[in-house]
Amino acid sequence: MNCLAFRRRLLAAPRERTPAEQAHLEGCGDCAQLATDLSALDRKIGRTLRLPVPDGLADRILLPRLRMRRWHYGAAAAALAAAIALALMLPGLIDPDETALAADAVGPTHPAVAAISMVVEQEPALLKEGRTGDPLVMQQKLKYLGLELRKSDVSIRYIGQCEIGGAACDHLVLVTPEGHVSVILMAGEHLSTRVLVADRRMTALLSPAPTAGAYIVVAESPKAVKRARRLFVHG
């Protein structure tokens, strides 16, 4: 190994050293001096990069997950009761034979796949922001589609807007006994049949709305989606 090759390597990776490079270092005073200088430079860079970290940083990151745990356990009994109630009330409405299509089967631009992407990628930040829209406005929008939220043990966590396939849609996040359920209202979408799609560990059900447009329900499983859909009655 000559000095030029050694120095190129040294500048790029002062800490990575092959046996050949080590041998060269031990036999070349000039390169050894350069290695010493670069080690000192790297120590200085390292000291500068290692900024003080804000107090309680890890705890602040963990806090949302701790809150989720409390909700998780607290809601377990309610979830069980709700599941039983739904099973008793709606025995014929859940179609156990309906299987979800893979995202590949419908393509990445399909509204159901785009809705799952939005829920996975954007929704956590929206929920974290804590902003929410007007429930009365949302009620009117639901009514336009011929829907009404059934009064049950469901609360609204978020009301806002999102974009699905380039179209502005209304976005609703519900806290149900079975977890968060996202609902996207697509007033401009025209469908005749419903489509169930699974992607990224989530399931989305795209359905024509009773009077106009369509809506998508996104939840963590096909069963949860189908049950969540029953939260709406035709208005």
Added chain:
Amino acid sequence: MFEGKRTRFEALVRAYSAELYRYAYWLCRDRFGAEDLLQETFARAWGNLSALRDEHAAKSWLYTILRNEHARLFERMRLPIADDEDLDSLADSRLGNVHDALEMREALHALPPGYREPLLLQVLGGFTCDEIASMMELSSGAVMTRLSRARLVLRRQPGLADGAEAAA
């Protein structure tokens, strides 16, 4: 099952949040932005924790998520950089007045992102050139070129080389 996931996640947060915060800071150069970026990163990690099968890969997995989140949030999917960028002029003009304790910080801030980022991954993250190449989707040679040029620029600043020698 949920408790197991939470415990695993908490271990990752405790182990890596500090160094990821520093990486985030040097990417966006803003303390509040860095913490937001870190929150986004761990929110994504939480959602995809089942995809992490090898705990030994956790560190590079988290760095890659953070890097992707930064790109997404700042609409910068790839670092705009030309390998023939004139770093000589950078050394002469943008860094002429740096001094004392701020000189290295200023010099690092002034480095083009495409040169600064592999240096962060190497010095802060402890990644090898090959690992950095994989994370940045570059060839190993390109990474080595950028690292070399970054060090040459930093070394050329008045006071930095002297400081390095003094520290040696």
